[in-house]
Amino acid sequence: MSKKAFLFPGQGAQYVGMAQDLFENSVEANEMIKTADDALGINLSYIMFNGPEEELKQTEFTQPAIFLHSVVLASLIRTVHADAAAGHSLGEYSALVAARAIQFYDAVKLVRERGKAMQQAGIEQKGTMAAIIGLEPSVVDECCIEASDAGIVQSANFNSPGQVVISGSVDGVKKGMEVCKAKGAKLVKELVVSGAFHSPLMLPAKEKLKKALESTPIYDARFPVYANVSAKPITAKDEIFKLLYEQVTSPVRWEETIVNMIADGIEEFYEVGPGKVLQGLVKRINPDVKCFGIDKYADVEKYL
DSSP states (O other), X not given: OOEEEEEEOOTTOOOTTTTHHHHHHOHHXXXXXXXXXXXXXXXXXXXXXXXXXXXXXXXXXHHHHHHHHHHHHHHHOTTSXXXXXXXXXXXXXXXXXXXXXXXXXXXXXXXXXXXXXXXXXXXXXXXXXXXXXXXXXXXXXXXXXXXXXTSXXXXXXXXXXXXXXXXXXXXXXXXXXXXXXXXXXSEEEEEOOSSOTTSGGGHHHHHHHHHHHHTSOOOOOSSOEEOTTTSSEEOOHHHHHHHHHHHTTXXXXXXXXXXXXXXXXXXXXXXXXXXXXXXXXXXHHOTTSEEEEEOSHHHHHTTO
16 A cells, blocks of 8 residues: 655635535535534635635635635545645645544634734745745855845745745845845745745734634544654654744744655545645655645545
8 A cells, every 4th residue: 555645735825616516515514614614604605705815815714714624625535544644834734624623613713823923924024035036045044144134035945946935024035135146046926925934024923823722622643643844753742842933933944844854655535625836836846756736626536
């Protein structure tokens, strides 16, 4: 039997109409989505199904929307047994629910609090992010150090070979882009985001999240979840708590995570949730492993 892993997408994967076909075709999905609306006391499903896109793109709605879509899918594909999981930033919460480390009902509220806290931090401390294509991670780190006299800037996501995202204050990131370009980056592109995620500008959100984490029951995971902060497998509840807290201001070590999962024997990856971003990253990290996407109800039917 080949070892399988679930991968869960993060912010940016949302689209208007997400999970609507699941809601209409599956009683279980219908119940889970209604439960989430009740737990949050907002009509999240209406925003997911109907938009408008501007509203869906607000971090406080985006995060629970992607989380909800992902965990509903994971609970429907019962015939696929995951040996491990990982999630990109927000996706780590979906991975932990799939591994039974956090209960669905608790996690949806936790994710909404995280989204609100991160959105608020983005309003209080204006920041931005930029994609850097074609430089080694160590070079990007050096560029950030060189640019830091202009403002806060650090590597935020190590996504795949030659693709790093930097994050920080507007001036810091702008200078970082210039330095990276001068050092030979093929492309530097500012991203449309509502804050400097995975940078020190998220410190206020980190403290708010800590309170929410402290009031959320966390259990040992049933199978290893590879953490963004360490790129290593974890199962112990205390470590899960600590790394979710650290994750808010730490870089997402995605490339390393996938490399480590493959080294540990994972041969098949299933991206569970909206979009195809992670499949693309896995293919760039290692073109030889098998990758599947599960987003729509038609994708689920193969595994019922």
